[in-house]
Amino acid sequence: MFVSHLESAIDGTRLPAGTLHTTHEGKPIWVRYDLDHVRANARRESLANRPATMWRYRELMPAPSEDAIVSLGEGMSPLLDCPRLGQAIGAPGLRIKDESQLPTGSFKSRGMSAAITMARALGVTRVALPTAGNAGAAAAAYAARAGMQCAVFMPDDTPIVNRLEPAIFGAKAFLVNGLIGDCGAIVRDGMERFGWFDLSTLKEPYRVEGKKTMGIELAEQMNWRLPDAIFYPTGGGTGLIGMWKAFAELETIGWLEDTKKPRMFACQSTGCAPIVNAFDAGERFATAPEKPATMASGLRVPTAVGDFMILDAVRESGGAAIAATEEDIPRWMALASAKEGVSLCPEAAAALGAIELAIKRGALDKNADIVLYNTGAVQKYVEVMERAVDMPKLDKTNVNWSAIERALG
Numbered sequence: 001m002f003v004s005h006l007e008s009a010i011d012g013t014r015l016p017a018g019t020l021h022t023t024h025e026g027k028p029i030w031v032r033y034d035l036d037h038v039r040a041n042a043r044r045e046s047l048a049n050r051p052a053t054m055w056r057y058r059e060l061m062p063a064p065s066e067d068a069i070v071s072l073g074e075g076m077s078p079l080l081d082c083p084r085l086g087q088a089i090g091a092p093g094l095r096i097k098d099e100s101q102l103p104t105g106s107f108k109s110r111g112m113s114a115a116i117t118m119a120r121a122l123g124v125t126r127v128a129l130p131t132a133g134n135a136g137a138a139a140a141a142y143a144a145r146a147g148m149q150c151a152v153f154m155p156d157d158t159p160i161v162n163r164l165e166p167a168i169f170g171a172k173a174f175l176v177n178g179l180i181g182d183c184g185a186i187v188r189d190g191m192e193r194f195g196w197f198d199l200s201t202l203k204e205p206y207r208v209e210g211k212k213t214m215g216i217e218l219a220e221q222m223n224w225r226l227p228d229a230i231f232y233p234t235g236g237g238t239g240l241i242g243m244w245k246a247f248a249e250l251e252t253i254g255w256l257e258d259t260k261k262p263r264m265f266a267c268q269s270t271g272c273a274p275i276v277n278a279f280d281a282g283e284r285f286a287t288a289p290e291k292p293a294t295m296a297s298g299l300r301v302p303t304a305v306g307d308f309m310i311l312d313a314v315r316e317s318g319g320a321a322i323a324a325t326e327e328d329i330p331r332w333m334a335l336a337s338a339k340e341g342v343s344l345c346p347e348a349a350a351a352l353g354a355i356e357l358a359i360k361r362g363a364l365d366k367n368a369d370i371v372l373y374n375t376g377a378v379q380k381y382v383e384v385m386e387r388a389v390d391m392p393k394l395d396k397t398n399v400n401w402s403a404i405e406r407a408l409g
Contacts, residue, residue, distance in 0.1 A: 001064050002041075004034040006205055009309055018064075020122045020197070021205060028202040028306050030245070031062055031209050039253040047220065052076040054110055054213035060249055062209050063117050070117045070146045072103035074110050075213060079221045079371070085339040086370075089356045093369045095227070096336075097218060099376065100343045104165075106376035107214065107239060108138035112199075114210030116142040119197055125149065128196035130183030132158050133235070133298035133347075134376050136173070137165030139199055144170045151196060153183035159297055161380040179292065181303055201236035202306040208242040215243030218371065219250055224257045228368040229319070231355050233347035233375050234266040234275055235301035237310035244313035262371070263319035265358065266310055267351035269294040271326040274302060275310055279321035284308045294326055295384050296346035298375065320363055324353030330388035332356075337378060345376035346384045 006015040010027035021029055042059040050056040054075030055063070063069050077099050086094035099107035112135070119127060128151040129139055136152040143150035152166040156175040167173040176183050187198055201207065219226060226247065232240045244264060250256050266275050271294030274286035288302035304310065314321055324332070333349035336342055344352070351372050358364040378385060392403045 001062065002033045002038050002059050003031060003062050005032050006030065007032050009306070018122075020124070022198060022203050023305075028208075028309065029205040031205050033060060033249065035249060035252045042253065044224065044255050054113070054210065054217065057213055057216050060216065060246070061213075062114065062206055064121055068117060068121045069113075070120060070142055071113055072109065072141065072145060074102050074113050076217060077101050079218065080340070080342060082336075082340045082342070085336050085342075085352075088335060088339055089352065090359050090366050091355050091368070091370055093228075093367055094355070094372065095370065096340070096342055096344075096348075096372050096374050097214065098342055098374045099214070100345065100374055100378070104134070104138045104141050105380060106134035106138065106345075107211065107373070108134045109142075110210040110213055111135075111207035111238060112138040112142040112210065115199055115204060115207045116146050116148065118206040119199070119204070120146045120148060124197040126151070126195050126197065127199045128153070128187045128190065128194070129199040130154070130180050130187055131162070132180045132183075132300050133162055134380065135201070136162060136171070137169060140166040140169035140171035140173075151187075151190075151194070153186050155179055155183060159381050159383055161382060162297065180301060201238055201301075201304070202309075208238050208245065210242075211239045212242030212246035214239055214373065215246035216250065218243075219247075219256065224250075224255055226256070226260060226262050227371045229263045229265060229364060229370045231265045231267055231351040231370065231372045233296070233299060233351045233373065234268055234310060234321070235299045235347070236304050237266065237275070237306050239373065239375070240264055240266055241306055241309045241313055244317065261317060263364075264314050264317040265319045265351075265354060266314050266321040267354040268321065268323045269296050269299050269326045269329065269350045270323045271295075272300045272302060273323035275304065275307060276321040276323040278307065278311055279314060284311055286311075295329055295381075295387070296350050297381075298345075298347045299350060320358070322354040322357055322363075324350040324357060328353055330384055333378065333384065334388040342374060343378045344374050345378055346381055347376065348372060348374040
């Protein structure tokens, strides 16, 4: 393990590695590595002989030993060329990094593998978290893999599949008549009573380390070069934050073929767009919207604890924060799935809409090399799928062939 120390993201305070941490003065903590040591000892060429999971990048990961890793085989999601979809939205250079093919059906597998690995290594036996989307299933699955108890608290309007998954993985799952912040308050209030460790987004240092492998993996798949732009669905933002961290680490250890880094685009919905509002206002910290409501449940994060980290990364990269129109999410979701067969979730559909908007506004060249992250599987969102499709009904005794003809075009 090459971890040297931990560091407060807000003021740089140095903290010791190897001990259990949550936040520093209420703000997130970075994991830092001895990158000079990594550069001297790690070789890109050695990756070819390692298992095709995110833990192949072990020199830039926090696990104290290979035996400590809690894994379900996460990583190496495909990078798919999408020419028909790209043509439809005016972005011929579009590719999709499809995280829906990970073990629990979303990118959350990466973060929870790292978080549960380190929690168990540091003596944790019980974890808890609030979620309105895919984090609950991933936390429950990896906790089960590690033999740990997991409690999950969800708003009662969380999509039905997301509600059921934590329970089927053995978690103690609860529905709350409120928002994700209300669920988080229950976790905080129960920590001392039940001995929980809080796995909330950016309330511990290691989910970011798992998520950053999306960026390392992309670099490897692109022969250690990076695209012009990355469009990322942004709720809590750990993936965007993690990837930007990964690109800096890869540059420092000399693994990138050039120093050009992508412009990072944080993508939200007009139904809940605190990061976009802060970006447009030139603010470093976001203000929660009064009535956050979006069918892309993973984007319904009115208060992101890492808001300043997201905005710092977006601005440093020369990117932007863009809100796609809430009402158009089903259309974009159906368009991508039908054009390319990609299981596009509503959060990624909002990011697809953001690409279209960025090109129309002149914020992005239409011929740019673009990677969109599909963070989850469409099958987890049956409620939104129903809005996205039109399915005529037929009478078996009197088939309406005209309806079939119209449907077929």
